[in-house]
Amino acid sequence: MKPLTEQEIRAAFVNCTKGETKRLSVPRDLAEQPWEDLDYLGWRDPQAPDRAYLVVELDGRPKALALRSAATGSGQSRRSMCTMCLTTHSGGVSLMVAPKAGKAGQQGNSVGAYICSDLACSLYVRGKRDAGIGARLPETISLEEKIRRTVTNLAAFIAKVTS
Protein backbone atom coordinates (compact mmCIF):
# COMPACT_ATOMS: atom_id res chain seq x y z
CA MET A 1 0.00 0.00 0.00
CA LYS A 2 0.96 3.63 -0.37
CA PRO A 3 2.64 5.11 2.72
CA LEU A 4 0.27 7.16 4.88
CA THR A 5 0.95 10.07 7.19
CA GLU A 6 -0.26 10.31 10.76
CA GLN A 7 -2.77 12.94 9.67
CA GLU A 8 -4.15 10.73 6.90
CA ILE A 9 -4.47 7.82 9.31
CA ARG A 10 -6.26 9.87 11.98
CA ALA A 11 -8.67 11.22 9.37
CA ALA A 12 -9.46 7.70 8.13
CA PHE A 13 -11.12 6.28 11.26
CA VAL A 14 -14.72 5.25 10.62
CA ASN A 15 -15.76 4.12 14.11
CA CYS A 16 -14.33 6.69 16.53
CA THR A 17 -15.49 10.04 17.76
CA LYS A 18 -13.41 13.06 16.74
CA GLY A 19 -11.95 13.24 20.25
CA GLU A 20 -10.93 9.58 20.22
CA THR A 21 -9.40 9.97 16.79
CA LYS A 22 -7.23 12.81 18.06
CA ARG A 23 -6.03 10.93 21.12
CA LEU A 24 -5.52 7.41 19.85
CA SER A 25 -2.04 6.03 19.43
CA VAL A 26 -0.59 6.09 15.91
CA PRO A 27 2.83 4.43 15.38
CA ARG A 28 5.69 6.90 15.52
CA ASP A 29 7.78 4.88 13.10
CA LEU A 30 5.49 5.29 10.09
CA ALA A 31 8.48 6.01 7.86
CA GLU A 32 10.00 2.62 8.74
CA GLN A 33 6.89 0.53 8.07
CA PRO A 34 7.30 -2.02 5.24
CA TRP A 35 4.55 -0.30 3.25
CA GLU A 36 5.21 -2.08 -0.02
CA ASP A 37 4.60 -5.43 1.69
CA LEU A 38 1.49 -4.27 3.53
CA ASP A 39 -2.12 -4.72 2.47
CA TYR A 40 -3.11 -2.97 5.65
CA LEU A 41 -1.21 -1.44 8.54
CA GLY A 42 -2.19 -2.80 11.93
CA TRP A 43 -0.86 -1.89 15.36
CA ARG A 44 -1.61 -1.98 19.05
CA ASP A 45 -1.46 0.85 21.52
CA PRO A 46 1.77 0.21 23.48
CA GLN A 47 0.15 1.83 26.56
CA ALA A 48 -3.05 -0.21 26.22
CA PRO A 49 -2.38 -3.46 24.32
CA ASP A 50 -6.09 -4.37 24.27
CA ARG A 51 -6.59 -1.50 21.83
CA ALA A 52 -5.73 -2.39 18.27
CA TYR A 53 -6.04 -0.36 15.11
CA LEU A 54 -5.80 -0.96 11.43
CA VAL A 55 -5.85 1.13 8.29
CA VAL A 56 -6.38 -0.10 4.74
CA GLU A 57 -6.78 1.64 1.43
CA LEU A 58 -10.12 0.84 -0.23
CA ASP A 59 -10.99 2.35 -3.60
CA GLY A 60 -8.08 4.74 -3.21
CA ARG A 61 -9.15 6.06 0.20
CA PRO A 62 -7.72 5.04 3.56
CA LYS A 63 -10.21 3.53 6.01
CA ALA A 64 -9.20 2.87 9.60
CA LEU A 65 -10.82 0.86 12.36
CA ALA A 66 -10.45 0.97 16.13
CA LEU A 67 -10.64 -2.50 17.66
CA ARG A 68 -10.67 -4.06 21.09
CA SER A 69 -9.05 -7.39 21.69
CA ALA A 70 -7.59 -9.50 24.41
CA ALA A 71 -3.85 -8.88 24.75
CA THR A 72 -1.59 -11.25 22.81
CA GLY A 73 -1.15 -14.73 24.21
CA SER A 74 -3.95 -14.48 26.72
CA GLY A 75 -4.71 -18.10 27.40
CA GLN A 76 -6.01 -19.05 23.98
CA SER A 77 -3.61 -21.78 22.97
CA ARG A 78 -5.81 -23.74 20.62
CA ARG A 79 -5.18 -23.35 16.94
CA SER A 80 -7.42 -20.92 15.19
CA MET A 81 -7.54 -19.31 11.82
CA CYS A 82 -7.36 -15.64 10.98
CA THR A 83 -10.48 -14.76 9.01
CA MET A 84 -8.62 -12.12 7.00
CA CYS A 85 -5.50 -13.91 5.73
CA LEU A 86 -6.54 -17.51 6.57
CA THR A 87 -3.32 -18.24 8.48
CA THR A 88 -3.69 -20.72 11.33
CA HIS A 89 -1.76 -20.01 14.52
CA SER A 90 -1.56 -21.64 17.92
CA GLY A 91 -2.68 -18.83 20.20
CA GLY A 92 -1.80 -16.17 17.66
CA VAL A 93 -5.32 -15.23 16.61
CA SER A 94 -7.44 -12.82 18.65
CA LEU A 95 -11.08 -11.94 18.58
CA MET A 96 -11.02 -8.29 17.57
CA VAL A 97 -14.19 -6.33 18.21
CA ALA A 98 -14.97 -3.10 16.41
CA PRO A 99 -17.67 -0.76 17.70
CA LYS A 100 -20.01 0.01 14.83
CA ALA A 101 -19.76 3.41 13.19
CA GLY A 102 -22.07 6.23 14.27
CA LYS A 103 -25.15 5.87 16.43
CA ALA A 104 -25.16 2.08 16.37
CA GLY A 105 -21.70 2.08 17.95
CA GLN A 106 -22.70 4.60 20.61
CA GLN A 107 -25.55 2.27 21.50
CA GLY A 108 -23.01 -0.49 22.09
CA ASN A 109 -23.31 -2.43 18.85
CA SER A 110 -20.12 -4.01 17.59
CA VAL A 111 -18.78 -6.45 15.03
CA GLY A 112 -16.13 -9.05 15.76
CA ALA A 113 -13.65 -11.04 13.71
CA TYR A 114 -10.77 -13.38 14.43
CA ILE A 115 -7.61 -11.67 13.21
CA CYS A 116 -3.86 -12.37 13.57
CA SER A 117 -3.02 -11.01 17.05
CA ASP A 118 -0.01 -9.09 15.72
CA LEU A 119 -2.08 -7.69 12.82
CA ALA A 120 0.65 -8.82 10.42
CA CYS A 121 -1.58 -10.71 7.95
CA SER A 122 0.27 -9.15 5.00
CA LEU A 123 3.58 -10.61 6.15
CA TYR A 124 2.13 -14.10 6.71
CA VAL A 125 0.52 -14.05 3.27
CA ARG A 126 3.89 -13.16 1.72
CA GLY A 127 5.80 -15.73 3.78
CA LYS A 128 7.80 -12.91 5.42
CA ARG A 129 6.69 -13.94 8.87
CA ASP A 130 6.38 -17.57 9.90
CA ALA A 131 3.44 -18.82 11.94
CA GLY A 132 4.82 -22.35 12.31
CA ILE A 133 4.27 -25.72 10.68
CA GLY A 134 0.90 -26.18 9.02
CA ALA A 135 0.10 -22.51 9.40
CA ARG A 136 -0.98 -22.12 5.85
CA LEU A 137 -3.04 -24.64 3.93
CA PRO A 138 -1.38 -25.74 0.72
CA GLU A 139 -3.05 -23.64 -1.94
CA THR A 140 -2.63 -23.36 -5.65
CA ILE A 141 -3.75 -19.76 -5.97
CA SER A 142 -1.14 -17.07 -6.61
CA LEU A 143 0.19 -14.56 -4.12
CA GLU A 144 -1.77 -11.82 -5.90
CA GLU A 145 -4.97 -13.79 -5.39
CA LYS A 146 -4.18 -14.34 -1.71
CA ILE A 147 -3.52 -10.63 -1.28
CA ARG A 148 -6.77 -9.78 -3.04
CA ARG A 149 -8.61 -12.24 -0.81
CA THR A 150 -7.17 -10.67 2.36
CA VAL A 151 -8.20 -7.19 1.22
CA THR A 152 -11.65 -8.45 0.21
CA ASN A 153 -12.13 -10.04 3.65
CA LEU A 154 -11.04 -6.84 5.33
CA ALA A 155 -13.29 -4.72 3.13
CA ALA A 156 -16.24 -6.96 4.08
CA PHE A 157 -15.41 -6.50 7.76
CA ILE A 158 -15.23 -2.72 7.39
CA ALA A 159 -18.52 -2.77 5.48
CA LYS A 160 -20.14 -4.54 8.45
CA VAL A 161 -18.76 -1.90 10.81
CA THR A 162 -20.07 0.98 8.73
CA SER A 163 -23.39 -0.55 7.68
Ligand SMILES: [Zn+2]
Ligand atom coordinates in the same frame (compact mmCIF):
# COMPACT_ATOMS: atom_id res chain seq x y z
ZN1 LIG B 1 -4.18 -12.75 9.50
